[in-house]
Amino acid sequence: MSDFTSTLAAFAAGPITTTAQARIVTSLSVLDWVAVGRAGINEPVSTIVRDMAMDEAGAAQAHLFGGGAAPLRTAALVNGTVSHALDYDDTHFAHIGHPSVAVLPAALAVSEWDDRILVDLLKAALVGMETSIRIGLWLGRGHYQNGFHQTATAGAFGAAVAVGRILGFSAGQMRQVLGLTATRAAGLKAQFGTMGKPYNAGMASAAGVEAALLIHKGFDPNANAMEGPFGFGATHQGAADDAAALDGLGDEWLFESVSHKFHACCHGLHAALEAARDLDIAEPEVAEIKVNTHPRWMSVCNQMSPTTGLEAKFSYRAVIAMQALGYDTALPGSYSQKVCADPRVKSLQDRIVVEADEALSETQAHLALLRRDGARLEATHDLMTPISLPDREDRVRAKASKLIGTDEADAIWSMLRTGGRARDLAAKLAG
Amino acid sequence: MSDFTSTLAAFAAGPITTTAQARIVTSLSVLDWVAVGRAGINEPVSTIVRDMAMDEAGAAQAHLFGGGAAPLRTAALVNGTVSHALDYDDTHFAHIGHPSVAVLPAALAVSEWDDRILVDLLKAALVGMETSIRIGLWLGRGHYQNGFHQTATAGAFGAAVAVGRILGFSAGQMRQVLGLTATRAAGLKAQFGTMGKPYNAGMASAAGVEAALLIHKGFDPNANAMEGPFGFGATHQGAADDAAALDGLGDEWLFESVSHKFHACCHGLHAALEAARDLDIAEPEVAEIKVNTHPRWMSVCNQMSPTTGLEAKFSYRAVIAMQALGYDTALPGSYSQKVCADPRVKSLQDRIVVEADEALSETQAHLALLRRDGARLEATHDLMTPISLPDREDRVRAKASKLIGTDEADAIWSMLRTGGRARDLAAKLAG
Numbered sequence: 123m124s125d126f127t128s129t130l131a132a133f134a135a136g137p138i139t140t141t142a143q144a145r146i147v148t149s150l151s152v153l154d155w156v157a158v159g160r161a162g163i164n165e166p167v168s169t170i171v172r173d174m175a176m177d178e179a180g181a182a183q184a185h186l187f188g189g190g191a192a193p194l195r196t197a198a199l200v201n202g203t204v205s206h207a208l209d210y211d212d213t214h215f216a217h218i219g220h221p222s223v224a225v226l227p228a229a230l231a232v233s234e235w236d237d238r239i240l241v242d243l244l245k246a247a248l249v250g251m252e253t254s255i256r257i258g259l260w261l262g263r264g265h266y267q268n269g270f271h272q273t274a275t276a277g278a279f280g281a282a283v284a285v286g287r288i289l290g291f292s293a294g295q296m297r298q299v300l301g302l303t304a305t306r307a308a309g310l311k312a313q314f315g316t317m318g319k320p321y322n323a324g325m326a327s328a329a330g331v332e333a334a335l336l337i338h339k340g341f342d343p344n345a346n347a348m349e350g351p352f353g354f355g356a357t358h359q360g361a362a363d364d365a366a367a368l369d370g371l372g373d374e375w376l377f378e379s380v381s382h383k384f385h386a387c388c389h390g391l392h393a394a395l396e397a398a399r400d401l402d403i404a405e406p407e408v409a410e411i412k413v414n415t416h417p418r419w420m421s422v423c424n425q426m427s428p429t430t431g432l433e434a435k436f437s438y439r440a441v442i443a444m445q446a447l448g449y450d451t452a453l454p455g456s457y458s459q460k461v462c463a464d465p466r467v468k469s470l471q472d473r474i475v476v477e478a479d480e481a482l483s484e485t486q487a488h489l490a491l492l493r494r495d496g497a498r499l500e501a502t503h504d505l506m507t508p509i510s511l512p513d514r515e516d517r518v519r520a521k522a523s524k525l526i527g528t529d530e531a532d533a534i535w536s537m538l539r540t541g542g543r544a545r546d547l548a549a550k551l552a553g
Numbered sequence: 554m555s556d557f558t559s560t561l562a563a564f565a566a567g568p569i570t571t572t573a574q575a576r577i578v579t580s581l582s583v584l585d586w587v588a589v590g591r592a593g594i595n596e597p598v599s600t601i602v603r604d605m606a607m608d609e610a611g612a613a614q615a616h617l618f619g620g621g622a623a624p625l626r627t628a629a630l631v632n633g634t635v636s637h638a639l640d641y642d643d644t645h646f647a648h649i650g651h652p653s654v655a656v657l658p659a660a661l662a663v664s665e666w667d668d669r670i671l672v673d674l675l676k677a678a679l680v681g682m683e684t685s686i687r688i689g690l691w692l693g694r695g696h697y698q699n700g701f702h703q704t705a706t707a708g709a710f711g712a713a714v715a716v717g718r719i720l721g722f723s724a725g726q727m728r729q730v731l732g733l734t735a736t737r738a739a740g741l742k743a744q745f746g747t748m749g750k751p752y753n754a755g756m757a758s759a760a761g762v763e764a765a766l767l768i769h770k771g772f773d774p775n776a777n778a779m780e781g782p783f784g785f786g787a788t789h790q791g792a793a794d795d796a797a798a799l800d801g802l803g804d805e806w807l808f809e810s811v812s813h814k815f816h817a818c819c820h821g822l823h824a825a826l827e828a829a830r831d832l833d834i835a836e837p838e839v840a841e842i843k844v845n846t847h848p849r850w851m852s853v854c855n856q857m858s859p860t861t862g863l864e865a866k867f868s869y870r871a872v873i874a875m876q877a878l879g880y881d882t883a884l885p886g887s888y889s890q891k892v893c894a895d896p897r898v899k900s901l902q903d904r905i906v907v908e909a910d911e912a913l914s915e916t917q918a919h920l921a922l923l924r925r926d927g928a929r930l931e932a933t934h935d936l937m938t939p940i941s942l943p944d945r946e947d948r949v950r951a952k953a954s955k956l957i958g959t960d961e962a963d964a965i966w967s968m969l970r971t972g973g974r975a976r977d978l979a980a981k982l983a984g
Contacts, residue, residue, distance in 0.1 A: 170770045174763075178624035180611030193609035269783035271736075305702075305749050306756055308739040310788060312778035318736050321767075321774070325737060332605075336752075339601045343752070347743035352700035357741060359788065 126364045127348050130256065131296035133372050134249055134283045144375040146511060148248045149538040150518045151212050152547070154382050155222045156534055157522035159205035160553040161454055163188040167317035168204040171324060175200050184231035185548040194231045198281070198331045201227035201551065203324030206273075208454055213381045213389060214251075215485065215506065217258030217276060218266045221251040221380060223323040224277025228330045229284040233544035236288055240537065243288070243544045248377060250284025250330075255376045256368070262361035266311070270358055274309025274322035279348075281330020289338050297345040302333040304347035304354035381505060382518050385451040387435040390419035393487035394438055395445055397503040403446040405470055407493045413438050414479035414488040424476050427468075431457035442489075443470035452524050526553070557795045558779050561687065562727035564803050565680055565714045575806040577942060579679045580969040581949045582643050583978070585813050586653045587965055588953035590636035591984040592885060594619040598748040599635040602755060606631050615662035616979040625662045629712070629762045632658035632982065634755030637704075639885055644812045644820060645682075646916065646937065648689035648707060649697045652682040652811060654754040655708025659761045660715040664975035667719060671968065674719070674975045679808060681715025681761075686807045687799070693792030697742070701789055705740025705753035710779075712761025720769050728776040733764040735778035735785035812936055813949050816882040818866040821850035824918035825869055826876055828934040834877040836901055838924045844869050845910035845919040855907050858899075862888035873920075874901035883955050957984070 162168055168188065175192045182191035187204040191197070205211055206223040214221050225247055233243040258276040266272050282303045286296055306329045309322040337343075348354045355362035370376075385395050394413050403411070415438070425437035434440040434457040441451055447466055449456045461467055482488060485505040492498050509517075522531035534550055593599055599619065606623045613622035618635040622628070636642055637654040645652050656678055664674040689707040697703050713734045717727055737760045740753040768774075779785045786793035801807075816826050825844050834842070846869070856868035865871040865888040872882055878897050880887045892898055913919060916936040923929050940948075953962035965981055 167772070170767060170772050173770055174766050177766075178611045178614075178626070180609045180624065183609075193611065195609070269788040274736075301743075302749060302752075305705075305741045305744050305753055306739055308737055310736045310778055310783065310785065312732075312781075312783045312785075313736050313775050316775045317772050318733060318774040318778070321733075321772075322736055335605050335608075336601060339604055341598070341601050341748050341752075343749040344744050344747045347741055347749070350743075352741065352743045354741065354743075357700040357790070 125346065125349055126260065126367070127297050127300050127346060129368055129371070130253060131293045131300060134253055134287060135291055135293040135296045138245070138249060138372065140245065140248060141375060141378070143378045143511060144248055145244065146515070147378050147380060148244050150382065150515060151222045151380060152226060152244070152247070152538055153522050153531065153534050154518050155205055155211055155226050156550055157525040157531065158208060158210045159187045159201060159551065161210065161525045162204050162207035163553050165207035167320050168207050171200050171203045171321070183235045185234065185551045187551045187553065189552040194235055194335065195328050195331045197231040198227045198327035199324040201231070201324070202327035203320045206320035206323035208386060209319070210383050210386050210454065213383065214255050214377070214379070215381070216376055217255040217272060218263065219254070219258055219271070219273035219276060220323065221254045221277070221280065221377065224273060224326040224330070225250040225254060225280045225284050227324070227327040228281035229288065230544060230548055231331065232285045232288045234548040238288060238544050240542050240544055240547060246284045246287035248375070249287050250280040251377045252375055253283040254280030256371060260360065260363055260367035261355060261358070262363055262366070265358060265360045268359040269311050271309040271311045271313070271322050274326040275307045275358065277323065277326035278307035278329040279303050281327045282333045285331055285334035286337070289334060291337070295337050298343055299333050299337045301345035301347040302337060302341065302343040303329060305343070306333060307354065379508065382514065382521070384517055384521055385441065386454040387441055387451065387457065388423040390415070390423040391438055391441050393485060393503045393505050394489060395441055395451060396505070397487050397489040397501040398442050398445055400501040400503065401489060401491050401499055403491060405446050405466065407495070408446070408470060408473050408491065409494045410492040411442060411474045412490040413442065413474065413476045414482060415476065416482045416484045416486065417478035417480060418484055420478050427471070429462050430459055434462055438476045439471040439474040440467065442474055443467045446470060450524065452521050556777065556780055557691065557798070558728050558731050558777060560799055560802070561684060562724045562731060565684055565718060566722055566724040566727045569676070569680060569803065571676065571679060572806060572809070574809045574942060575679055576675065577946065578809050578811060579675050581813065581946060582653045582811060583657060583675070583678070583969055584953050584962065584965050585949050586636055586642055586657045587981055588956040588962065589639060589641045590618045590632060590982065592641065592956045593635050593638035594984050596638035598751050599638050602631050602634045602752070614666045616665065616982045618982045618984065620983040625666055625766065626759050626762045628662040629658045629758035630755040632662070632755070633758035634751045637751035637754035639817060640750070641814050641817050641885065644814065645686050645808070645810070646812070647807055648686040648703060649694065650685070650689055650702070650704035650707060651754065652685045652708070652711065652808065655704060655757040655761070656681040656685060656711045656715050658755070658758040659712035660719065661975060661979055662762065663716045663719045665979040669719060669975050671973050671975055671978060675969070677715045677718040679806070680718050681711040682808045683806060684714040685711030687802060691791065691794055691798035692786060692789070693794055693797070696789060696791045699790040700742050702740040702742045702744070702753050705757040706738045706789065708754065708757035709738035709760040710734050712758045713764045716762055716765035717768065720765060722768070726768050729774055730764050730768045732776035732778040733768060733772065733774040734760060736774070737764060738785065810939065813945065813952070815948055815952055816872065817885040818872055818882065818888065819854040821846070821854040822869055822872050824916060824934045824936050825920060826872055826882060828918050828920040828932040829873050829876055831932040831934065832920060832922050832930055834922060836877045836897065838926070839877070839901060839904050839922065840925045841923045842873060842905045843921040844873065844905065844907045845913060846907065847913045847915045847917065848909035848911060849915055851909050858902070860893050861890055865893055869907045870902040870905040871898065873905055874898045877901060881955065883952050
């Protein structure tokens with residue numbers, strides 16, 4: 123068969139050739155995911171979902187962020203939710219979503235339970251995340267723009283495939299797990315801005331685990347439930363663009379171009395913060411800063427005078443002022459009521475002007491700094507510009523160090539690069 | 554607020570006035586559901602899903618069909634799947650689905666865990682099933698025709714509301730649970746004819762329990778995620794017809810017109826079997842039987858010469874011959890390879906002619922019996938014709954007696970009609 127599901131299934135179950143870039147980026151995403159998850163342990167949504175898991179008790183099959191263990195499906199639900207609670211995990215623009223938060227909780231839980239080595243986990247996770255991205259492309263922008271949250275919908279398929287790979291699925295079983303996931307995958311953007319957003323990620327991860335465990339036990343679903351007039355694509359306003367999704371599959375790893383977030387705020391602010399970083403702004407010199415950004419972001423993250431930490435996370439003026447004044451925008455704790463009330467932040471904020479600019483893409487920002495001495499400096503940043511592997515490693519490890527301490531970040535990185543068992547990594551979720 | 558979600562939430566949380574008809578039909582549906590679930594315990598899909606639950610172990614919060622207990626979410630998944638495994642549970646034509654299999658597993662699990670009396674369970678279940686039907690109407694035929702399985706999609710909302718009612722939700726919490734369920738509800742008709750169909754019911758039931766438990770713990774989702782351009786209705790090809798859904802809400806119980814299945818075969822055959830029952834056919838007299846049915850069914854259940862039990866369940870000729878020859882069409886075990894090979898069945902089958910008839914609705918069938926003595930008898934049956942309450946009670950209790958024995962059926966019926974605790978009913982799932 124040469125349909126979409128069969129092609130993806132053959133890739134997911136078959137021999138793969140990875141690149142050094144893909145392997146290192148995957149390891150960096152695992153480190154980033156552990157660090158971001160640990161930083162999210164005490165968020166209210168994390169506490170609620172963990173609490174439900176604790177009530178259920180059950181076999182201690184897989185570790186949870188925040189300590190304790192739970193059955194596989196539940197661990198995926200909890201860890202997916204916790205690791206997306208801060209919205210600080212990795213993003214892929216082609217996937218239109220966050221690949222790690224749906225796939226890694228599922229892949230790690232099952233790798234730990236099956237006592238696999240980390241190399242197996244990394245390979246299965248890479249295949250799963252690549253599958254999420256390919257399915258994200260297959261569904262296309264219409265699926266997202268009409269209301270579906272690709273992190274959750276495409277993510278569930280990626281989680282299912284990653285677990286299937288750990289369990290040694292044949293191509294036939296991969297087809298089955300994709301077909302079964304088609305009836306379970308869900309998630310609406312209507313939940314953005316609420317606890318429902320991180321829950322969508324946990325839900326996707328749990329859906330993938332559940333589907334894969336059932337197929338492993340001999341469940342016999344319709345394996346062709348992704349394509350066709352009644353399949354997941356057509357019913358969920360997907361483009362079902364096979365060519366876009368399958369181009370280069372197996373030869374090229376789209377996951378290599380995943381973005382890591384280096385600021386604990388809305389992604390719409392990141393290009394501007396990177397451009398400001400290039401300008402190395404010193405507050406006393408600033409007469410005015412003009413920020414140009416894609417019009418889409420004006421209604422998303424242009425809070426003019428934020429007063430709470432959450433509002434600051436959606437404010438160009440606040441985050442650029444914070445960075446210039448030495449607040450660490452990588453730390454979630456930096457965004458607070460206190461920082462909003464800091465007179466130096468307020469003063470600098472009043473010298474920052476934000477303008478929509480049709481000429482920029484959604485991943486670009488342009489900054490113009492007018493200094494008090496009359497000098498005018500400019501910088502443009504595009505988040506799509508590839509970051510060199512050494513730079514990326516430095517920045518992800520620095521971010522992880524800030525979130526969980528250098529000793530822990532280094533220990534996890536060393537484990538990922540030198541090998542070891544999945545269960546030792548899983549034990550690091552406790553925090 | 555007067556939006557759709559708020560109106561439904563106010564109904565679901567508020568004081569209700571039931572009718573004797575609604576109360577008795579609900580009790581009959583509970584008896585029918587227990588009997589059908591017990592009859593489905595050993596189906597392959599039941600074994601697989603139960604097996605996953607057993608691996609997870611966990612707090613013994615709620616009984617399972619087939620024995621043992623599991624946490625609430627898992628019990629709902631298992632019991633929803635098992636009770637839909639034979640596709641022999643109740644159906645509602647306006648809902649376009651099976652209301653009991655999504656709602657009752659959720660409502661019973663939580664009632665047992667919270668040690669509630671059966672009256673509370675029955676009331677919550679009625680409100681949940683009425684909600685499923687109303688949401689089924691709101692989504693409309695387009696949602697179903699385009700590929701969604703209303704039993705699962707609308708069913709998840711009904712399950713959530715039933716659990717919310719047991720947990721004492723305010724109208725605000727009901728809005729929240731509907732909003733959270735909107736991001737989790739799923740299920741495709743593409744799974745029809747496979748294990749995925751009963752799984753859809755279990756999945757819906759578990760989704761409702763999960764959403765309600767999270768809201769109970771303080772989860773704060775977007776409560777307005779059903780309506781609007783990015784809500785569940787619009788994203789899932791629903792008509793979002795508020796007027797159709799809300800007409801008579803609170804005054805009229807649409808659940809009263811639920812249909813119980815009295816033959817363990819495809820629903821498309823039931824009107825013909827009922828008409829044949831009216832004719833009281835004796836095999837030796839038959840020269841020819843002409844069956845007229847809606848054209849839709851010709852591709853669904855008109856197997857000409859079935860050789861397996863499954864094929865017989867989709868064959869007008871086989872089931873009418875079986876009934877005339879005294880095989881009990883209410884027993885799943887009657888449909889077998891052996892019955893297909895019975896020369897008497899084969900001989901009578903060859904005297905039965907099936908024709909599509911545009912003049913009939915999907916719920917109607919017309920039979921014309923030509924006797925060897927030249928007499929011609931005719932009968933028409935419409936499944937939409939209301940069945941009197943005493944007749945319905947007789948037939949549901951007779952069906953339950955056949956499936957689980959008269960003693961058990963009578964004990965459950967007496968429990969439901971005279972009161973008692975939900976946990977005593979739950980203990981009856983073991984079989």
